[in-house]
Amino acid sequence: MSARSSDGGPRWSGRSRGGDTGGRLVALDGVRILAALAVAFYHYVVLESAWGEPTDRVFPVARSFAVYGWLGVEIFFLVSGFVICMSAWGRTVGDFAVSRVSRLFPAYWVGIAFTTLVLFAWPEVRAREALTDVVVNLSMLQGGVGVPHVDDAYWTLFAELKFYVLFSAVVIRGVTYRNCVLFCGLWTVAAVVAPTADNGVLSFFAITNCSPYFIAGIAFYLMRRFRPSAVTWAIVGVQFVLAQHYVHTRMLSSLGRGLTERTPAWPAHLIITLGFLVMAAIALGHFDGVRWRWLPHAGAVTYPFYLIHMMAGLTVIHHFRDRLAPVPLALGVTAVMLTLAWIIHRLFERPLSRLLREGLRRGLQDIRTNTPVRPALSRLPAQPSAPEAERVPSLR
Template sequence: MRDADRGDVDGGATHHLRSAPRLYVLDALRLIAALMVVLFHYVALYGGWENNPRAVFPSLHAYARYGWLGVEVFFLISGFVICMSTWGRSLGDFVVSRVSRIYPAYWVAVLLTALVVTVWPQVRQVDGWDQVFTNLTMLQQGLGVSDVDGVYWTLFIELKFYALFAVVVATGVTYRKCVMFCGIWTAAAVIAPTADNTLLDMWAMPLYSPYFVAGIAFYLMHRFRPTALLWGIVLVSLLLAHHHLGERIGDNLAGAKQPIAHWPAHLIVTLAFAVLALIALGALDRVQWRWLATAGALTYPLYLVHMYIGLTMIHWLRGLLPAPYLVLLVVGVMLVAAWLLHRCVERPLGSWLRGALRRGIDDMRRYSVPRAGSGGAGGDGGPTGGRTEPVAAAGATGPVPAAAAPAGSAEPASTTTADRAPLVPAERSPVGERV
């Protein structure tokens, strides 16, 4: 049943929904954000270049050095897409979709990057295979272990967002709960910098929460309609984002020997919010270029493999080609590698992992139902030692439903109903910049 044909009841009020065409423009925005980050690493950092990149790229460098803001764009998109993809889904569905989406390509990228920088350690070195194996969990930052690739730091930010929003998903996603979530998280993020509480600061993520919160509010506008309340959430988030930009500029451009203009960063963030506003209002629904779906699917694997592998290529080839052509060549190679990761890893391994996890979730639901005559005990009691025929839980009469995927894709068919997470950029670069 299409959104336009039904209502969503929340707190006694029925909200009529607009029909929702596929949002190809989100794929376009994701691609732009990924290329911003790639150019920042290849053009604005020393990385594989022997000389100051400003001397190598006298014109392009002035623009590429703000490419780290692709991270903020990714987080903005993530708030929109995660809220969209969890509507009407259970916590188990959410966990399955996220794990099967983000881990397969990540596992291969970690091992591939570790192999490259071990054989050619000129740009980056790993601290040992213990570090590599810990990185496979994607939890290394919580354990105090450094990332194998500088881009992985944002994945831990994403995981924390998933964990926070899982509280909403577990109780059923509604308009009211999403608004409450935005308000509580914003309040925590405002308090965190002065609260002197490491745990609060870790989970409130004041530098990045405004983007996730705004993304959620934009999706509520898109699904229902814009209201003064939602515009207020977006405006507060935008102002908080601008407030923290100075710190982000310092993190990423601290090595610059000349004063850095802040206004381009503020302009880029404002434009990103403006584009999401247009998407939320349906002004860009006419963008129906199907090739964008494929381009958008490549952004996550591109993000995962481009940094240290690409910089290593630049290091070895910098004397053979003019710098601009070398950058184009490396970007092209990384796009091919991303396509191979998507086709040969994400799609088959993601599909297998999704099915395996769904069967596990289904068994957990079935065996968690109390047996008849067991006195309220679960399936782990009784004279037979707990082995009992599977009993279907209410609402779980079969395997967890799978989202429909288009031919040639490991993801749901429509970006309007998909569970796609933008992928995000980077930790500390070889020269200390954080993106």
């Protein structure tokens, strides 16, 4: 029994973990859909733009719970760190880029088209977007060039893109246990230093408030693929402390100063703790027995649901708020958005992802085929010994 795996990490001494490292972990789908519903709960119940009045009057009970729904984004980032590390294992940087682009963009493009049409038809919650802004949004780079998001929820996608760019450095070097641990350490240092460093590039990529979740997710996957160790637990512990430290900052950015001052912070700390505990349980295999067949389908609609639920959903609520009671309206809009997300997944995301993936793979193969391989420089002959040197003809 070897104590080390082929890629440098400590191997489980018990049953093998290799069989499920590349497959779907059903429990992760459950985490995804709960996180997405929590975010929608927050947007539909807390934000006043849809209801036209303070929502503590509209939802006097539910609002006190929904005010913490923004934490679903943090849980998404935990899952993302886990999944990206898993999906990148054994891939080249080109293959990694193809998998990410074909996964993110098809549903995103459909989501932008849908949201733009809704805002164009009913410019009630937000004015119609400028066509040039919509076009820039198609690139998913609007967060870097100062263009408004078509949907405010899309800010998380730009954070994801920065994570992919950073993690591609690991993919280039080779995704191994050692390189992942080194990456986690370097990113932690950069994220801690960035707020006080006068360096725009460092601050841009460090994404200090979000990085603890991505990094912890990577460490949880290392536990899953290999065995837990003091190193991986230390990484998770540091990220947990940092995540708790940034709770107030995240509350300010999500709720605003006034609502933050009126909202107890301890439930947010508790929810983050539960998120870390659930991911630890998944990493350690405690949810391996979960085999509910509906969970993979729920997980599949999570991304398109997240893409279309916010601005379109708030617009529909605003349009019908005087005709339906608040609770049935919010629940009905959630059900409609879930149904539309399933339609987008089945009719658009899956076929478009397949076509985009095949096209990108052909393009990647063309790059590899048509890139000339420079011949290695021949080694210079060794310096002749003294007797041989005497026999070398003089150039004079």
